[in-house]
Amino acid sequence: xxxxxxxxxxxxxxxxxxxxxxxxxxxxxxxRALLRLxxxxxxxxxxxxxxxxxxxxKFASAYGVEPKACILSNSAFVEPDWDxxxxxxxxTIGLLSNLTKEKGLHTFLELVRSARIQGLGMKAxxxxxxxxxxxxxxxxxxxxxxxxxxxxxxxxxxxxxxxFYRDIDIFVFPTQYSHEAEPTVVxxxxxxxxxxxxxxxxxITSQVGTNGLIVPTDSNFVQDxxxxxxxxxxxxxxxxxxxxxxxxxxxxxxxxxxxxxxxxFS
Numbered sequence: 001x002x003x004x005x006x007x008x009x010x011x012x013x014x015x016x017x018x019x020x021x022x023x024x025x026x027x028x029x030x031x032r033a034l035l036r037l038x039x040x041x042x043x044x045x046x047x048x049x050x051x052x053x054x055x056x057x058k059f060a061s062a063y064g065v066e067p068k069a070c071i072l073s074n075s076a077f078v079e080p081d082w083d084x085x086x087x088x089x090x091x092t093i094g095l096l097s098n099l100t101k102e103k104g105l106h107t108f109l110e111l112v113r114s115a116r117i118q119g120l121g122m123k124a125x126x127x128x129x130x131x132x133x134x135x136x137x138x139x140x141x142x143x144x145x146x147x148x149x150x151x152x153x154x155x156x157x158x159x160x161x162x163x164f165y166r167d168i169d170i171f172v173f174p175t176q177y178s179h180e181a182e183p184t185v186v187x188x189x190x191x192x193x194x195x196x197x198x199x200x201x202x203x204i205t206s207q208v209g210t211n212g213l214i215v216p217t218d219s220n221f222v223q224d225x226x227x228x229x230x231x232x233x234x235x236x237x238x239x240x241x242x243x244x245x246x247x248x249x250x251x252x253x254x255x256x257x258x259x260x261x262x263x264x265f266s
Contacts, residue, residue, distance in 0.1 A: 008042035021049040024179040031062045051182035052203035076257035078187040091233045094125040094168035104174035127153040165192035173198040190250045193243035
């Protein structure tokens with residue numbers, strides 16, 4: 001951070017245009033003295049690029065400034081996936097991430113177990129790398145106990161990752177990661193026509209819109225999700241029939257963001 005502050009001050013002295021692209025909510029949710037120093041070093045000419053209006057508004061409130069700013073969403077870099085087939089079988093949920101407690105692994109597995117106990121017939125697919133040995137053991141135990149109700153596909157890339165999203169109805173993302181901003185995985189899920197269940201963190205509320213359930217961070221994620229999933233299971237035919245319209249809606253978001261990106265980078 002000290003180096004960035006030095007560069008911002010030097011650019012100001014030399015009258016160079018300077019852009020600060022924000023990718024974390026950690027210093028917005030908990031304002032930091034070094035960031036205030038960076039704002040003073042860069043001065044009013046410093047241009048801020050935020051991921052969503054929520055980020056811009058919270059930043060201005062946290063630091064008591066009205067910065068020169070623009071919005072560039074990560075949706076500009078995730079294209080819609082038109083290659084899908086209507087699913088059959090039970091309601092299917094999924095989580096793809098770096099599989100840690102912070103990124104929602106423990107909560108996701110608790111949700112799958114709770115749904116089964118409450119008699120909700122559904123399938124869950126888990127994907128992503130597991131770095132911690134304790135988390136690996138947790139997944140191994142869950143796949144053994146839940147049998148056909150839970151599938152772990154490991155780290156996925158390219159076409160295998162696309163197939164993951166096509167194979168699920170609802171993407172569940174109970175992230176508690178302090179830096180969470182505008183996660184690409186949420187846009188990847190929306191681009192494939194998935195509904196979303198996620199905690200209200202960072203820009204996720206603006207990402208999801210009406211395409212799913214946003215759970216307040218102080219609410220019971222597992223039970224709120226089970227209730228939502230029960231309703232979804234009861235309307236599964238209609239839910240799957242609306243997948244194309246969800247992709248169409250995301251396509252419009254992607255086009256708008258792509259146009260902004262082209263203007264900024266031209």
